[in-house]
Structure formats: structure tokens, C-alpha cells
Amino acid sequence: MKKEVMAKALPSEGKGVKVFFAEFVNEDYVFGYISRLIYGESGLQNIYILENKFWGRLLFINNNLQFSSRDEFIYHEALVHIPIQSAPEGYIKKVLICGGGDFGAAREVLKYPYVEEVVIVDIDPRIPKLIKEYFPELLPEDPNDPRLTLITEDAYVLVDKFLREGRTFDLVIVDSTDPDIGDEANLQELSHALFGVDFHQKLLKICPQGIIVQQCGTPFTMKNILLGVYKIYREVYPQKEIYIYRANVPSFGSDNAYIMRCPFKDPQRPKGKELDNTLYYNFEIHEASFALPKFWKEALKECE
């Protein structure tokens, strides 16, 4: 498995409307893409797909970049391999992915042969369809892997149902769009319900002995998400089981944060075997991901 990811321009197929697409990363600061707009649709969520010489294809939901085909592997490998390798080898058998209808997280989870069952629950039925058409590289190695189930439903509702049924999981991954924390007047994101104390109280019940990981955006440009989720974690989980780690996803502009409830000792030390089929993740990255810059630590201290 070899993939050219550093500094190589990707070919554009020349279809779609040529646009200058600007994503507002912060006030008066944009990432601009001279691109073909090859898919656009409003509805439950606003979805756009661009094709760009450098990034390949880019998926936007509600005008926020979800991933580029050039570097999505970093985001997804950090989201998945760090939690799985934090648990004793072979422990993670049943996995629930809340959001993640792009299949990227499931693709990584299914690389572990001891994983028996993966459920993706995504609210928007268009995402999996668009992935199959525009981003087939995000699909699992075996797209018909019998271990994988996709459910179109609000994750909040499905978790309630699983709770009533007494189903449990060893790993829950919250892989959603960035929420609207801190902007009460403008709660457009469907993911909002996945960033709350009550949701995590339910997750703790369906995953009492396992790992619960959530992506928290890029704190340098949107600090409120990491700090908001950290407060939720502190309310629901014991402090000694809460860990924050990070990964640099170049298309996001600055380090992405992840937060994890991990009941196992020393998650900084990977417990299993190192996989051959990753592009970003290795054991030295695993250990290093938990090191936080001084100014992150000081911002987090404000929540304590």
C-alpha cells in the first residue's frame, strides 16, 4: 500500500463549474480553493463536493470542510487506531460509530481481524451514497464486509433504542460535524445533540467498560468545542479516565483534537501489534499524540 501524499498535485477531471470557493476558518480568514464544483445540494444538510488540483476531492457539509481525499487518512487513523491500540489487544469486538457515514472510521476499524461487529449510525442518507460515487477510497477494503451495518437514523435516538434493548459496545466513536457549542442563537448543526451531557450519560451505559472517543475540531481556531466537550466528559466520566490527543490534518489548518474516555491503564502505550496498512499511524505517533502544547494545557485548566 503506497500513496503519494506529500506535495504532489492531483489531476482534475475537468467536470463541474469552475469556482473560487472560500471556507471561512475564522473571522476574515479563509481557505480558498480554485476548484471544480462537482456536486452541490441543499436539504437536511448543505453538501458540496469540490475537485481541486492539490487536495483532490473535498467534501463540505454546511460549508465546513469534512475531509479531503488527500489527507482524510490522517483524521481517520488518529480517530480509530489510538483508541483501539489503547485497549488490551483483542478487547475491542463491538464498535458503534455515531456519524461517520463517510465510512472512513469504519474502514480503519475493520482492519483489526478481532473486531466482530461495526455499526455506523448516520442521520443523513445522502452521505454514504455520495461516498460510494465520489470517494470510493473511503470504503472498507471489503465494501461488503459482513461485520458492518449502516443505519440511517439520528444517533441520539438509536443509542436510546440500544439502551432499551440492553446492547453494549466496547468502543464508541463520535465522528460528527463540528457542533455549534457556544452559539446558542445559531444551532444549525445536526450534530448538536451528540455534544451533550445526557448523550454521554447514555453512551456510558451502552459502553460501560469500553472506550468512548469524540472528535473536537481544531482548538486553535475554535477553542470552544474542545473546552465544551472536556466539560461534558468531566461531568460524565472519572477524571483519571479522560485523555486528550491531537493530530495534524493539513486541510484543517491546525491540529485536530480528540477526547477519549479510556478505562485502561497507560493509553499512551500502544498495546497491540503495529499494522502494516496505515499511512499516518505508527507507534511513535501514538505515544506522541498525547503530548499537548503548554497553551492547550492552560486553556484546559480553565475548565477544571
Add this chain to the structure above:
Amino acid sequence: MKKEVMAKALPSEGKGVKVFFAEFVNEDYVFGYISRLIYGESGLQNIYILENKFWGRLLFINNNLQFSSRDEFIYHEALVHIPIQSAPEGYIKKVLICGGGDFGAAREVLKYPYVEEVVIVDIDPRIPKLIKEYFPELLPEDPNDPRLTLITEDAYVLVDKFLREGRTFDLVIVDSTDPDIGDEANLQELSHALFGVDFHQKLLKICPQGIIVQQCGTPFTMKNILLGVYKIYREVYPQKEIYIYRANVPSFGSDNAYIMRCPFKDPQRPKGKELDNTLYYNFEIHEASFALPKFWKEALKECE
């Protein structure tokens, strides 16, 4: 020392021409700043200073961002504290900074009381003047620190002179603009001479027992710089003394690379005391900086 660096908009003073300034980071991909253009001048190098709500002030040389006032501390702390803390405590007494007329690296070096002498050699006399006017926060804590000398000269020429005079240093920092490696038809950057085998052969002579560190840009968007400098280092220094590390400087978009010749054992382990007056650097970041993603390692292997 407290500085708000995460997700807070900075005020604009409202002077200068209002522009949309686009920096091409790669083909068809730009960082766009809705900003006041508060200083602009052509000449030896093209220099622009913007004022932006999110980033504060930004310095561009030849249309490449050098730093923003919001996150320059990350770039400079990684450039300086990792090498100094890799040497036995108190070892680094004499420091040469090639480029670095913005004072940011000198500011960090001078935080160590055992440093006796710092020489900055920068080719462009306008940079130190502009810093004093527009970026005073980059100056050393004591702007008249008697340990500091600024020389306006081509670093290549000055190193030759030091060589003839038999002067030696314990640490050499190459803190220049990104070079034009790999684009022979378009060698505009004055820093070009600082990215060559012959320059490093001279550096090894004026710093025979010390550390020689060079900034290498952001490999994800400009791989050729890190790989080019790695080849130079391999030609001049023993392989077992060559180390690569990284830091995420958000305004650069992806991790910045640094390369270091370090003759001391285990540079991953910091040797001195942890300073109070840093914002990014701490000992856990020091150790983590040397962990490289798998795809960096594979790109580097191509040079071996």
C-alpha cells in the same frame, strides 16, 4: 506571562488599505486574509505587513508568510528550545543565527542565562527596523541585551569571515525564508545559498562540537525542502547525528519541519530545566516533536 492564543479575534486598528490578500500555498489553494495592508515595499525582498482580525499582524516576504503575531511563538520556540535542551545544560554559550532578523529566535535563545553571546546575521536591513515598529513583541525581553549583536550581511559571507578568523559557536540556527530548492529556473530567494552542501561544510567547521538546526518548511505542501536539506545533511554530517522534528504552526497550515545535527546522545530527552516563560514548549512537547508520521518516514527513506 499569559497570552490568549486560542480562538480569540484580535482588534484591527483600522489603518491601511483594506484588501483581500491571497497567499498561494499550493496549486489552486490559497490562504485568504481580509485585511488592512499596513506596509508594502519592493526592493531586495518584497515585504508586506497585513493586519487581520484573527491573526493580528502578518509579515510576508516575497509573498510567503513568515509569521503571524498570534502564533510566531510556536515556530520560534520549537526552533530554539528543542536544540538547546538537547545539549547538556549550560553547554550552549555562543549562538549564531543565520537569517532571523525578526529577533524571534534571539528572543528565545536569550531566555537562557548561561548563553553568553548571540549573533544575528540577516541580509536585509529593513527586517529588524520593521520588527521594532510593527512587531515589538518579537524583541528580546531586554531589547538592549548586551549579549546580542545584529550584523547586516549575507550569512554565507559572514560565515566565511568567521571561518578565517577561527571563531566557533555551540549552536547555529538557520532561520531563513523557504528556499527555491527544485525550481532551478526561478531562484529568487536570497536564502538559496543557505541551503547547500558547501554552506553546511563551513558551518560544521565553525560549529564542530555543537548543534546545527535548520527550518525546512511544511513538507505536506512543499516536500522538496525537507528532502533537499536532508540530503545535504546526510552528505555533511554523520547519519547518527541527524534528527528531524516538527511543530504545528497554525498559520503555516501543516506541520513545520526542522532538521538538526546534534552530536549529543538522546536529544529526544530534554537535558536542562523547564523554563516558565514559554507558551508552546514544554518537556512533553520536546519528546513528542521527534515522532514522525509514517508517510514522512517513507518520503525520507527515498533519500537514503
